[in-house]
Amino acid sequence: MDLSKLLPVLLKGLAVAQVLQNQGQSAGPAYRAIRVLLKKAEAGSVTDADLDVTEADLDGQMHRFNRPI
């Protein structure tokens, strides 16, 4: 990746982290969990138990967004 293009992204990312922190949120856990899932999916070693964990996480996110506004 071109560092000259990455640097502005990183600088803006600092602002992102601050906003998320202000909102009491962190996307870090979600990204980490997805990274683990991807490794298993690529290895072809996905089990029903893995699916259960993914489904619970997605259902929670989906339910939160889908509530009446």
Added chain:
Amino acid sequence: MRSLAHLVVTLSLLAVLALPQGGCQFFSKLQTFTELGTASIANPVTKERLQKIEAGATLVFVGLNTWRDACEAGQINPGCIEQIRAVLVYTRPLEQQLPRLRAFVRKNDQINAIAVFNEIADLISIVKGKAAENGVIIPTTESSNGPK
């Protein structure tokens, strides 16, 4: 009051949080979430494929929830409520379709799994498009120029 532009920056750069965890390689992998293609008998919905679409959808909803939270906190334009309602038209069916897809995949009922998978992939694509129309970029792809 924070501007809409600030929110756009916020959502489009959620991705930056992942840089310490693998940087560009991580984003390249994320691209597979949104490029699952169309399911068919020749390209069935395996558990691995289901896992990928679920993980991709999770990432999309993390972004959508950030948008909604900022909207409800009054940190962005007042029109965001209507914009979110427009997106809900497409996200609510996802909540109904996903359990069906999961059941079909577990039973290896590929005829129905393929049909539902393609519907879900279309819905996710529409949701991302609707969010983008409102300046909310869900970061699940990477171009050759870097994350976007």
